[in-house]
Amino acid sequence: MKPLFLATSNPHKLREIQEILELLGLAHAFRLQARAPEVEETGVTFLENAWIKARQVYQATGRPVIAEDTGLVVESLDGAPGLFSARFAGSPTDHRQNLNKLLALLQGRGEEARRARFVCYAVYLDDERRVWARGEVQGLIAQEARGNRGFGYDPIFLYPPLGRTFGELAPVLKNRRSHRYHAFRRLFQKLGMLP
Amino acid sequence: MKPLFLATSNPHKLREIQEILELLGLAHAFRLQARAPEVEETGVTFLENAWIKARQVYQATGRPVIAEDTGLVVESLDGAPGLFSARFAGSPTDHRQNLNKLLALLQGRGEEARRARFVCYAVYLDDERRVWARGEVQGLIAQEARGNRGFGYDPIFLYPPLGRTFGELAPVLKNRRSHRYHAFRRLFQKLGMLP
Numbered sequence: 008m009k010p011l012f013l014a015t016s017n018p019h020k021l022r023e024i025q026e027i028l029e030l031l032g033l034a035h036a037f038r039l040q041a042r043a044p045e046v047e048e049t050g051v052t053f054l055e056n057a058w059i060k061a062r063q064v065y066q067a068t069g070r071p072v073i074a075e076d077t078g079l080v081v082e083s084l085d086g087a088p089g090l091f092s093a094r095f096a097g098s099p100t101d102h103r104q105n106l107n108k109l110l111a112l113l114q115g116r117g118e119e120a121r122r123a124r125f126v127c128y129a130v131y132l133d134d135e136r137r138v139w140a141r142g143e144v145q146g147l148i149a150q151e152a153r154g155n156r157g158f159g160y161d162p163i164f165l166y167p168p169l170g171r172t173f174g175e176l177a178p179v180l181k182n183r184r185s186h187r188y189h190a191f192r193r194l195f196q197k198l199g200m201l202p
Numbered sequence: 203m204k205p206l207f208l209a210t211s212n213p214h215k216l217r218e219i220q221e222i223l224e225l226l227g228l229a230h231a232f233r234l235q236a237r238a239p240e241v242e243e244t245g246v247t248f249l250e251n252a253w254i255k256a257r258q259v260y261q262a263t264g265r266p267v268i269a270e271d272t273g274l275v276v277e278s279l280d281g282a283p284g285l286f287s288a289r290f291a292g293s294p295t296d297h298r299q300n301l302n303k304l305l306a307l308l309q310g311r312g313e314e315a316r317r318a319r320f321v322c323y324a325v326y327l328d329d330e331r332r333v334w335a336r337g338e339v340q341g342l343i344a345q346e347a348r349g350n351r352g353f354g355y356d357p358i359f360l361y362p363p364l365g366r367t368f369g370e371l372a373p374v375l376k377n378r379r380s381h382r383y384h385a386f387r388r389l390f391q392k393l394g395m396l397p
Contacts, residue, residue: 051282051283051286051289051290052279052280052282053280078280080280080281084247085247085248085273085275085281085284085321086275086280086281086284086285087246087247088246089280089281089284089285090281090284090285090286091246091285094246095246126280
């Protein structure tokens with residue numbers, strides 16, 4: 008198994024991407040290992056932030072690296088929380104505040120205004136290759152938080168095909184449908200490891 | 203004429219909003235005066251940034267204040283440049299770099315990917331009232347910069363109904379149709395000064 012670094016300090020992302028590798032039949036191709044990038048996410052797009060993290064870990068290790076950057080985009084709020092998804096309410100530690108702020112902004116608004124998408128940009132970097140891919144999943148911001156699975160905005164992201172929030176879904180149900188799944192599937196397709 | 207502060211350090215915005223007041227028949231109601239807000243724009247939405255600027259100038263002057271925050275939103279780039287419109291390429295001083303970065307990101311992409319909108323959030327603050335309004339205008343990112351009128355992203359914002367970029371339009375043509383016009387018209391409607 009080849010070692011593959013994942014540039015993240017988020018244990019939820021490590022767990023989900025490990026499960027996505029399993030769903031894609033790639034879990035035995037890599038020994039995935041998280042490594043926290045020692046760098047600030049100063050990019051002005053999701054893709055820039057993914058590269059910033061990947062580059063730092065690649066420079067520190069000299070080994071193949073994947074990274075991703077993810078956000079929740081609400082059209083009626085002109086893209087918010089967007090790049091500020093992790094610190095929408097100011098604090099990056101109490102994520103419940105982020106959810107509550109978003110719920111408050113959409114208080115009393117109808118379905119059209121509640122349309123949202125999770126987007127994920129995944130990147131791969133080694134000695135020879137520099138590849139990226141994007142994934143998204145569309146849904147609605149729920150009226151209130153439901154479920155305690157997943158992480159981040161999952162409890163308020165309603166996925167209409169299943170009538171549940173991502174916070175209510177068993178991990179395998181989320182990980183087969185998520186923005187992160189689509190981004191990494193396309194990434195490994197571009198790398199020639201999936202049809 | 204009542205004094206009305208505009209919380210901005212941008213002379214282009216002062217000029218445009220003055221002209222919008224004239225188009226709205228409100229130029230004689232106010233003596234508009236720009237005042238640079240002494241505060242960083244740390245908001246995570248356009249509306250927060252508009253309030254941050256208005257509040258600082260209101261606290262410093264004690265007089266009625268208007269402010270706005272504006273950005274260019276490209277759907278296919280998940281909202282970029284968005285909140286980072288003024289410093290998309292890193293430097294807030296050489297705006298041409300921002301335009302070139304956006305053109306490069308859309309290089310070779312078709313019309314669907316080039317859809318964009320300018321959004322403007324306008325706010326009003328005095329002793330008694332706290333009112334906000336949003337305006338937008340839809341268009342396309344042009345293949346290359348055209349025209350040297352307006353400011354910011356105007357030379358690459360193609361306005362389909364007139365087949366010209368905002369950089370090619372006479373000021374009165376832009377200012378009758380712009381995101382800024384719509385935002386301030388709605389703001390003064392909410393204030394009861396327009397039907």
